[in-house]
């Protein structure tokens with residue numbers, strides 16, 4: 001009798017193992033289903049995380065406050081890249097010193113792609129006097145940055161065609177969120193009195209922002225941070241501030257602010273007081289797992305900081321009420 005019970009139980013447990021639900025869970029949660037994407041900047045990571053969602057593990061190389069123009073990979077970074085299934089970077093020469101490592105990975109058969117690779121030519125700025133190199137700071141214009149979602153969808157779908165529909169849907173949902181921050185930027189910058197609509201920063205990272213949201217920009221340093229500005233550059237900027245009576249200039253999270261201090265000092269000697277309008281994120285996101293650590297939070301922080309310092313009208317804690325800069329800046 002006992003033998004029959006045992007046999008019956010065995011049959012039952014066998015039946016359980018063939019349960020289609022369990023079968024499905026196994027394939028979904030199986031380690032073979034989650035692939036790895038290594039990304040360079042926080043902004044690129046943000047795009048890839050939104051599109052990939054639960055399908056991939058996304059590993060960032062450049063953390064908070066890291067300058068992508070100067071970033072050189074360590075042995076551990078190279079290890080991460082060689083261990084990844086896909087490497088996605090920003091492109092347009094933003095990650096200059098990382099380029100050899102990206103080429104190496106590509107030669108060894110890795111999928112290596114830039115989010116800006118398929119941007120229409122008329123969306124990419126080619127400034128004068130920069131050896132006709134494109135301006136890489138595309139994320140400053142939300143609408144153009146949102147176009148990069150298509151490339152992320154293409155790259156992930158090619159690697160994992162089964163989830164292509166998910167990638168398309170995830171990108172579409174994120175596009176709607178991006179539209180909101182784009183609308184906010186337009187309104188917030190337009191609320192600054194016209195004669196004060198000048199954005200003065202340490203390096204030239206805001207030209208896309210400037211074109212998209214209609215604010216003039218001026219910077220001490222050029223488009224990359226790999227060369228020092230001369231005394232001439234600093235003096236020119238001082239004269240500009242004094243002549244146009246610009247009330248505030250902005251420091252950047254990834255760039256040394258010594259040059260800006262020299263500018264403030266220079267203006268003071270000409271009898272014009274310039275204040276620091278706050279800190280802007282130019283080439284990195286804020287602290288991971290905070291609102292400012294997301295692309296939308298980073299843009300909200302920049303837009304709100306700029307508008308407030310130059311006399312515009314913006315909500316105290318930004319578009320989504322999640323910013324903490326309002327409190328910090330009023331001290």
Ligand SMILES: [Zn+2]
Nearest residue numbers: 205223224283
């Ligand atoms: Zn930059």
